[in-house]
Amino acid sequence: MASTQLTDEKAIVTSGARPGVTLAAVSVVQFMVSLDLSVVNVGLPEIGSGLGFSEVGLTWVIHAYALTFGGLLLLGGKIADRYGHKRVMLFGLGLFGLASLVGGLAQAPGQLVAARAAQGIGAAALAPAALALLASTFPGGRERVKAFGVWSAVNASGGAVGVLAGGLLTQYAGWQWVMYINLPMAALALALAWRGIAADRPAARRGRPDVLGAVLATAGAALLVFGVVRTDRYPWSSATTLGTLALAVVLLVAFVYVEKTTSRDPLIRLGLFANRSVAGANAYTLLFGGAMASALYFVSLYLQRVLSGSPARTGVEFLPFALGVVLGSTLAVKLGYRFAPRTILICGGLLAAAGFAWFGLMRAEGTFLVDVLGPSIVSSVGIGLCLAPAVSIATGGVAPGEAGVASGVLNSTRQIGASLGLAALGTAAADRTGRSVTPQALSDGYALGMTAGAVILAVAVLIAVVVLPRPQRPGTDKAGVG
Template identity: 55%
Template sequence: MTDPKTIVPTTTANQTIPRYPSEKSARWLLVVVLLVQAMVALDTSVVNVALPHIRSALDFSPSGLTWVVNAYSLTFGGLIMLGGRIGDMVGRRRALLAGLVVFGVESLAGGLAQSSGELIAFRAMQGVGAAVLAPIAFTLITVYVPAGPERARALGLWGAAAAVGGAVGVLAGGVLTQWAGWRIVLFLNVPIIGFLLAAARRGVPADRREGPAPRPDVVGALLATAGTSMLVLGVIRTDIHPWGSATTLLTLGVAMVLLTAFAVVENRVSAPLLRMRLLTHRSVVVANLFVLLLFSGQFAAFYFVSLYLQQVLDYSAATTGAAFLPFCAGMLLGSTTASRLATRVEGRLLLTVGGALAAVGFGWFAAVLGVDGSFLTSILGPSIVTSTGIGLCVVPMGTAATVGIAPAEAGMAAGLITSSRQIGGSIGLAALATVAIAVTGRHDGGARAALAAGYATAVGVSGLLLGLAAVLAFVALPARSSGSATPDAGQRMPTACEPIRPVHAGVPDSWQPLPGSQG
């Protein structure tokens, strides 16, 4: 007879994945997943409100300041596919613990940085740690949580953790910067990492491998990171070198060569970061394009709205952070609604409605971000509309990007969608920063009016990107591709307070928590 305290494994490919024997273990797993996701998202935005203080303290140039955000996002996005595959190959718990250590050490180092170059370097290394953590957090859901209502709720919480983490990052960054200076926003990660290291040992079981681990695709990771870095560099420098200049064309050309070389390498190595056959799944391709467009707009909007509040409306760092509370509320509303509707409404419709709603919200922002704006007239309404729309997209885009994927490639698919998120955010911020600078430079009004016009234009373009994403989802996403399905008779969605049901020993194979087993 099986000891109820024993974790009973099920084998997938070369790796043995244990099942959970108790609800308590499942809860600890979910705590780790959600906190990791919130933390890596928080660190994308937590420095936004602190940027004016960082610029003054470390003597950044206006264009160089965006690299405090982009250095993190680029290594995060460029190395995510490698991070996902490392989890598949060497064990998710081992990779998770290593990623936490790297992230914590570099956060501490970044808080101690004494120059702009040091801070950018440490932020880049933070991105390396995040590149391991984010895909593993996503993969733990797709591996351990059975498909259906429970996975829908878990994905809803996962997406909400990412989006709310980003919004809370702005709030925390503002309050902490005003209270104790900008360095505290990086030191904040250290106690969080300490808790996660203890929780991961308790809630994430060790994987057991059968046979030798395949060699990681380091060359592919370097080519992907170098290619995306050159792409963003070419875009972000268009404020100095126009789009048609030799410098910009050469930089973008090198980026295309590197990314093409990445594709060639992936077709030849035995354990690629990205198996090209994944890109034959229509749902996977459309979902990743949707994510790319969505976060191109969201990252940029966070950046420009926070600067608008401080540089145009003269809000303090703490007040700026508090102004993002409606965004947190809207994200919770949207993601909770999406998780409850996921088994009854097609993912394509949720993505279309959510993307369109977010586009309307960004358009509203663009119309009211004026020099005479206020929280009530320029921030409150657009924040709620935009964030609710983005929240509605969380569950269906995560599920659509992994539907039909083999268990052994769960980390690869997770890496791809998270990479699309980060790279889209980096390129969107870089491109729209050049738009804002160009509009500000041509404006013939006062300094504040010029800044407001530049920020409003950039956010308006973000709205166009979200509108394009909504159209793409409606036109190109296959019906039922998100895994949405009408529940069986008597089946209902669990509430936010109910635990995810663990998988026990002796459960039929149809309930094994494997990605792609849409049931």
């Protein structure tokens, strides 16, 4: 053990890396990306009223980020491998920070949506490059375990801090600060990475990155979301909706064709999905991501628009949900020494579905203690239980050389699922609410969205039961989630 640790430390030193600075920079990056996902949700009602978003149009503040982030994540990883992780991380940080500044200065809905899309592009370059730098700086041994432990803790704490910071900033400084808050973090990470991280050598080039495939996948997913969202104005049977959805399908089919025939380095080896673990975990995560994004959206609006809570109070009331995710993630690691990831994934999905169904009972005359606190704890612990097992299943059944790709596919699936799920459930909720803005009409719409989320999670659990392979023998059921 000692000799292994000494070898790992020697490898770090001879590479020219400064492990502490690299860990600090990557931690700041992950905290910023994680915080951004939650800090905006609490500010949505103020953003909507401040810039004049419609009820359905407001969802594009989430869609724009999720679609570009998820759609370009694999391309970002390929580019980082090709041109150097430090260089691509610096580019991503600069773009993310600039887009945050532009978003805070936005004066119209389209300007903010464009800035959020640019943030997603920056994050798609930033996130895989930062994680790759962490992995290469800490190649193995106890130092690697500690480094990834810090990374996981920062990832979870970013979401928890985000909900509180979002409320406080929105109420006392203005919604613009849910965007501006990224600027000091991006500047700090840039300073740490610029001087403290050694330039890394790009990987051997196997062909140019498949930019066309990334564009087709992102455009197809965006049109699919756009078509669903627009059903509030154009019925499902209208030529506009059918034409938009048909074009989305054409683009996605073209993406599959390009991946099969391209002479460039493809984003995805399609044969990867022949593996039941990969296919099942991604199908589960697609549905799971949609339900989770919808929960954050509906509960934030319910607390502020129905229960008349202030943004700061909403941030505090969201803390049990955020901390429940942290608790569930911790439990997943502990339970992983006794049960298979598949078992934990199924149990976590059922628990989350129960919490969502409980949320579906929310009332116009409700209270935080009766209508929000209980389902927040139940659903968030279930969500936390699902995170690590999904990654373990999606990456554990593939060759070591494809584990990184499988992880990237899973992250892309989660982001795209979040956008698609929010589009479908947000439109259904808006249809139930109609033009009314009374607490009763709004709560009816949000309750419908949460109930539909519970059904989606139940379908995800069914997929896990049917598609994911069972442990081969009782002893296998003790495989960990890590």
